[in-house]
Amino acid sequence: MNDAPASGSATTSHQFRFHIGLRNLKTALSASLCALLYYFFLSERNPTFACIGAIFGMGANMDHSKLHGGNRLFGTIIGGLLGMGLFRIYLIFYPDGESRLLLVPLLFVGVVILIILAQFFWVGAVQPGGVVLCIVLFNTPVDTYVSYALDRMFDTAMGVAMSLLINYLLPRERLEPWAEKFKAKFQR
Helix, strand or coil, X not given: CCCCCCCCCCCCCCCCCCCCCHHHHHHHHHHHHHHHHHHHHCCCCCCHHHHHHHHHHCCCCHHHHHHHHHHHHHHHHHHHHHHHHHHHHHHHHCCCCCCCCCHHXXXXXXXXXXXXXXXXXXXXXXXXXXHHHHHHHHCCCHHXXXXXXXXXXXXXXXXXXHHHHHHHHCCHHHHHHHHHHHHHHHCC
16 A cells, blocks of 8 residues: 555645745735725725735746736636626626526637637636636626626736735845844744
């Protein structure tokens, strides 16, 4: 019998070691600053999707933040715009939203279009775009689908922008000397 941990397990090469790294702290800071910004300046809005955008947008460095944040932002924009268009088509046939069955073939067409658009604009946009597309089609009231999609785009942009700002202002190169001093002080 093989005693090795299952493939993909977090303990395949070494035992788990508790560690709070710089990216962990910057991610928490970014999400918390988004929530604080919404609390003080955008109190009529819910900060959830901005915080999610901030968490998705934080990378190990600025290039990773641009990639991951871009995936989330462009996916949300593509999925939101596509969802609005397809939901509008649905409302032509069912203005009161009484039969949701038409949304199934619209979703099929939407996912195909989403993947094509993502290949053209931003390859990593497929998954987050698909999430927003599904939410707009299946979980948004008839009278708020446009505002919902636009709100998700705005909130995601706020979160991604916060992570980019934090990663720009606090790059690893600037924080590592501080972290080393902090560790040295407490390892005595």
